[in-house]
Amino acid sequence: MMKKLLFLLLIGWAGVTQAALTIEITEGAEGALPMAVVPFGWSGPGAPPKEKIGAIVAADLARSGRFKPLPEGDMLAHPHSGAEVEFRDWKALGIDSLVVGQITPHGNGGYQVRFELFDVFRGEQLVGYSIPTTARQLRTTAHRIADIVYEKLTGQRGAFATRIAYITSLRQADGSKKVSLRIADADGYDPQTIVSSKEPLMSPAWSPDGRRIAYVSFEKHRPAIYIQEVFTGRRQKVAAYPGINSAPAWSPDGRQLAMTLSKDGNPDIFVLDLASRKIRPLTRHYAIDTEPSWSPDGKSIVFTSDRGGSPQIYRVPVSGGQARRVTFENNYNARASYSPDGKKLALVTRVDGAFRIAVLDIASGRMQVLSNGKLDESPSFAPNGSMIIYATKEKGRSVLAAVSVDGRVRQRLALDVGDVREPVWSPYSQQERSY
Amino acid sequence: MMKISLMRSIPMLLAALLFAGCSSTPTVEQEAQVADHSVGAGTGASTQGAAAQGAWTGNPLDDPNSPLSNKVIYFDFDRSEVKPEYLDTLRAHAEYLASHPDVTVTIEGHCDERGTREYNLALGERRANAVANLLTAEGVARSQITTISYGEERPIDEGHDETAWALNRRAVLVY
Structure with a gap:
């Protein structure tokens, strides 16, 4: 009985302290650019990190109202590097810009996150980086990638890696x-x-x-x-x-x-x-x-x-x-x-x-x-x-x-x-x- | 004659109706909030000290038949002038404080939620000062009075309509 009570108390406590902010877009801009952020690949042994880098980047860009990321379920392929990208497939889906990436274990418990942004119509890379990071910093790294993509595509600096x-x-x-x-x-x-x-x-x-x-x-x-x-x-x-x-x-x-x-x-x-x-x-x-x-x-x-x-x-x-x-x-x-x-x-x-x-x-x-x-x-x-x-x-x-x-x-x-x-x-x- | 007394009773009747309206609209939760904010943690250590001092004076402050039992006065939006209807109440408090120089009072200034928070903090102070100035003009020593503004941070009614706002635009005398 006591145990159960304690458990309930803990749940209540957790509910209060973790009280998260949830964000939803209530009005988007017309003419948001169609793009796709493919879920990032994992090249290491063991389980990939629980943070879904691609999904975080896509959510950031969607939140700005200036981009309309393609839902994952509508993707025909899941390339993780430029060499794997078939631009025709993405053109057929009406996608203007494409982000692909890969996470690799790096050093002691760290990661290397590599990503590339492509102009689908020209079939060329606009930007590509490899960013060393830690398990704790993975979300921040994802926000930085969103910042870089946003700046490349809009000419304005991104503000996703902020608080x-x-x-x-x-x-x-x-x-x-x-x-x-x-x-x-x-x-x-x-x-x-x-x-x-x-x-x-x-x-x-x-x-x-x-x-x-x-x-x-x-x-x-x-x-x-x-x-x-x-x-x-x-x-x-x-x-x-x-x-x-x-x-x-x-x-x-x-x-x-x-x-x-x-x-x-x-x-x-x-x-x-x-x-x-x-x-x-x-x-x-x-x-x-x-x-x-x-x-x-x-x-x-x-x-x-x-x-x-x-x-x-x-x-x-x-x-x-x-x-x-x-x-x-x-x-x-x-x-x-x-x-x-x-x-x-x-x-x-x-x-x-x-x-x-x-x-x-x-x-x-x-x-x-x-x-x-x-x-x-x-x-x-x-x-x-x-x-x-x-x-x-x-x-x-x-x-x-x-x-x-x-x-x-x-x-x-x-x-x-x-x-x-x-x-x-x-x-x-x-x-x-x-x- | 008849007409005049009727005329006079209309505002009181309206006030009574308004008061009835107010007391019936807040939920139980809001009433708890009221109680909490008038005597609870919010009023702080000074309240308890003053209450202890007040004990030997025989508590005319709590006599419901005395104007001293009214400790809240209300203001118009973005205004800090004390309205004439509260002058008798404040004169009674001034008289009491002047004749009890050991008694101290804290005057809290509050605002409704409309407008910006920092501006309201300033406005609440202006309301508290308006009451303090009136008391000192009636002979109370400034050293007996402490003022504090809570701006819009401590509403007594958490509603978002004119009824709630009218109750929240207030100065409270805390002995």
Whole structure:
């Protein structure tokens, strides 16, 4: 009896901690390119690794909305190298691009993953690599292959080998809430909790090198800003002034952190130099100033202020000076963040009483609303600028969604239990282009 | 005369109806949530300390016939002005605090889920400050008051409609 109970408890526990994000495409682009990723071959003794490299690559490319990978069951052959490819077969199936590959044991428990991408019509190889990897890194290797294929075929860098951080909230048996800050691969796999608390956690922000995350925790019954190393879990408290300590935003060089503090009476933007620990005020206004975001060139900061009577986006030089209003359409615009190329801002805007995600073209001032929920918030650009991930509501639950910047591709990312919110897409990892 | 008293009773009647509506709509789970957030872990150590201190004052704070038993005031969307209907309640709290200088109070500011989280954290602080300023204007020492904003992070009603939002846009006096 006891054993059975323990077993059930363990199942329950596993169900909660593993709570995976599942991603589905809710709207694909018309004209997605027909392609095929053949399941990768295995040339070693013993059993092949359980990770299906070909399937991971195909799923990544499908998720982008720009490709339509052929279902495995429709394939007429399963070549693993260029020499085995009969281009006529794939032409007959209407396939434009073909990926084949092979996994070989390599070194002590490692693997060598070789892949080739072909233009089916010309019958020529577009790219081919052999990547050494480990059992733990196999999924990441698959995402890197998807990145390479995506870049070769679209001309734009891929963002599959990246991660997302997000906040989850799960109701416990005693009625309390357990709030966690988690990190998962960009396809929702391998979620890991890096902090959890009974008190609110907010505003996760990746450092530009992807090794640290700044966030706000109420664990001491007051909001404070922490910086935590993603890999070691080591952390330090960097701001715990009286009042609000919130909305941390990294400078592009990772040396400074902009933040909102209300220590002087009302919320203003401050800049903390992480090495010297010196803090300087950037805005001084009796209105609410919050939600800073650094421009990619490091020269200016946009923030939300209600100094004009309703929340709007303003921009101020990092060196200080006069803030200029950036948004003029709609009476509620907040939480702007720059696109990686610095030309656009993703923000939350209110249209017809609904809070939606919009992209503002900075040069023209034109705003395009991209989402269609009522309570959409927390937009975050993918590091290649192609998609925006954000939080939305679905049947009363908080889920994540992603939309392509042109509004044509939509994805939904749901947790199997509880609420998930405040997604932030990681920057590219440092080792990304080491081969 | 008759007409005036009827006119006067209409808002109360509406309020009663609204209140009845509110108390009947939340599920059992949400009521548990309410209880949890008003006296539970969320209000923290300061609550327990203050309650212990409050014991010898004889607990007028819990007397349902006293305006002191009202410890929550509500706000309009994206606003932080204290509405006139709450002035009597807050004056009663100010009088109580001024005459009990050893008693401390934490004022929590909260928002509904609409709008962005960090902006709402700032808005919640503004609401808490609006209440704190009113109390100090009525003679309460600033040292008796602590303010904290939870923004939209601690809704009392987890619904996603105007009824829930109205209940969540609040400042709470926690003794």
